[in-house]
Amino acid sequence: MKNLARGAAILSFSLIVASCSKKEPTVTEANPSTGEPGTASSDSSSAAAGATDSAGNAKSAPAGGEDNALFVGLSAEDRAKFEAWFKRHNLTSDPAVMDRDDDGDGYSNREEFLADTNPRDAKSLPGVMEAASVKSVNEVTVPMILREVKGSKARVQRTDTGGEEELVSGAQPKGLPYKVIGVKHEVKADKHGVFTDVSNVTLENVGTKETVTLIRDLPARSSETHAVVVGPNGEEKKVHLDETVDIPGMPGRQFKVIELRDDQVLVEEVGTKRALSIPKR
Numbered sequence: 001m002k003n004l005a006r007g008a009a010i011l012s013f014s015l016i017v018a019s020c021s022k023k024e025p026t027v028t029e030a031n032p033s034t035g036e037p038g039t040a041s042s043d044s045s046s047a048a049a050g051a052t053d054s055a056g057n058a059k060s061a062p063a064g065g066e067d068n069a070l071f072v073g074l075s076a077e078d079r080a081k082f083e084a085w086f087k088r089h090n091l092t093s094d095p096a097v098m099d100r101d102d103d104g105d106g107y108s109n110r111e112e113f114l115a116d117t118n119p120r121d122a123k124s125l126p127g128v129m130e131a132a133s134v135k136s137v138n139e140v141t142v143p144m145i146l147r148e149v150k151g152s153k154a155r156v157q158r159t160d161t162g163g164e165e166e167l168v169s170g171a172q173p174k175g176l177p178y179k180v181i182g183v184k185h186e187v188k189a190d191k192h193g194v195f196t197d198v199s200n201v202t203l204e205n206v207g208t209k210e211t212v213t214l215i216r217d218l219p220a221r222s223s224e225t226h227a228v229v230v231g232p233n234g235e236e237k238k239v240h241l242d243e244t245v246d247i248p249g250m251p252g253r254q255f256k257v258i259e260l261r262d263d264q265v266l267v268e269e270v271g272t273k274r275a276l277s278i279p280k281r
Helices: 006-019 044-050 076-088 109-115
Strands: 027-030 037-040 133-138 144-150 153-158 164-167 178-184 187-189 195-197 200-205 211-215 226-230 236-240 255-260 264-269 275-279
Touching: 133 264, 144 200, 144 211, 153 178, 226 255
Parallel strands: 133 275
Antiparallel strands: 027 037, 133 226, 144 153, 153 164, 178 200, 187 195, 200 211, 226 236, 255 264, 264 275
16 A cells, blocks of 8 residues: 555545546637637647746647646656556556446445555455455453442452452452452343343553453453554564554554454554554455
8 A cells, every 4th residue: 555645646636537527618719810710629738738827938738648637737756656556457547447346346446546456356445454464363351250240349250260259449359450440230221121230340450551341241351452463564563452553564654453353453544544454364
């Protein structure tokens, strides 16, 4: 993928593609030498050849491929990048081509271009980070499961020792780096009048200050849960939920980890707010 600076150029490109199908009407005017009617073409190169600048000097017609409507207003560097993308995927830089879906994956060539994915590969989808992959996801749970809350006391089952323990606010579970900062007994009724015990216990890691909520009969994920992501340069990096990270081999870009799943890591690119999936391969 390209760096963040490319975003502005891509937006400009999108606006150009959206407008390039519009045609100016043909205008008829008199020939100044004969008085006979003549036709003024709406062709962009003809218009450019007769244009003048603010001083009244004639402007020269665009050189090379600059008369292509897709590239008007772009720098030579950006134009070269776009042309390279079309050439790499054996496509012509035609607006009609950009509206096609050549690989049948439900995304147009325009959407594939903006996402920098392969428009001829149905497995290469916008929203998926092609350059990186997930090597492993390591789930670590807090070794306690809440079984019951009565008043200000909570009964938890220890999954590491197999025993049970009673906790109150301010207590510290035996052998664990957590402190109880809240014990709440609560029962809620749904729209059908069915009551559910939603009691919970809130723990704080005394070292990292991370808070963990124990919900009755459910395991709770620890902050030690992490994924190993492999960058395009082959370098590995350990990432945790809610942290902002750099991915090796992708300089100038940062991503906030928003979800860790068995088969993928979901991130949000800082700045663009674009949600991306890093798949497990």
